[in-house]
Amino acid sequence: GESVGLHLPTLSVQEGDNSIINCAYSNSASDYFIWYKQESGKGPQFIIDIRSNMDKRQGQRVTVLLNKTVKHLSLQIAATQPGDSAVYFCAETSYGNNRLAFGKGNQVVVIP
Amino acid sequence: KAGVTQTPRYLIKTRGQQVTLSCSPISGHRSVSWYQQTPGQGLQFLFEYFSETQRNKGNFPGRFSGRQFSNSRSEMNVSTLELGDSALYLCASSLDSGQETQYFGPGTRLLVL
DSSP, X not given: OTTOOTTOXXXXXXXXSOEEEEEEXXXXXXXXXXXXXXXXXXXXXXXXXXXXXXXXXXXXXXXXXXXXXXXXXXXXXXXXXXXGOEEEEEEEEOTTOOOOEEOXXXXXEEEO | OOOOEEEXXXXXXXXXXXXXXXXXXXXXXOEEEEEEEETTTXXXXXXXXXXXXXXXXXXXXXXXXXXXXXXXXXXXXXXXOOGGGOEEEEEEEESSSSSOOOEEOOOEEEEEO
């Protein structure tokens, strides 16, 4: 991915296992959160989002958990597949604002 | 629907030159945002355009500018290029300017020599 730079946190996971990616966000006023996946040579791809009036949201094989008390966001991927290998970014923004603030990214490597 | 498209995909320029990048949003999307991605700084917001008006601006120098046309297509311009402007420039579109999901294009890779 494009943000594979210095000291990008890396999660190595066996194919078929579950993955958990964590993100600490910075702005307590943020109320909309998004997870993106970026594969090498591509732009970020939307995975799932959550608003601050929820603490959990599920999609296809993915679940996002939001803990506003400690400003923490996580992405759970069930039954991780080789195609899940990518860099994952969390992003935050506040109401009425399209300006996304991105986290540094987490590299996920799926071991076949 | 076709996704967000960006042209050109790759570009090589020399210091001091200027460059214009183009973005066509998803059909029906009126908001276009631009981001710069580098290994050191990650993804950083440049600016957002909605209905041909700049609605939000990030912390970049005035050398970085943009505009949006009536068909929602957008361009960004970087003047007096510096080596540090080498980056992947990403465009994202959304339905409007109010926290709708943003969809990204593949980016334009700019290398400044």
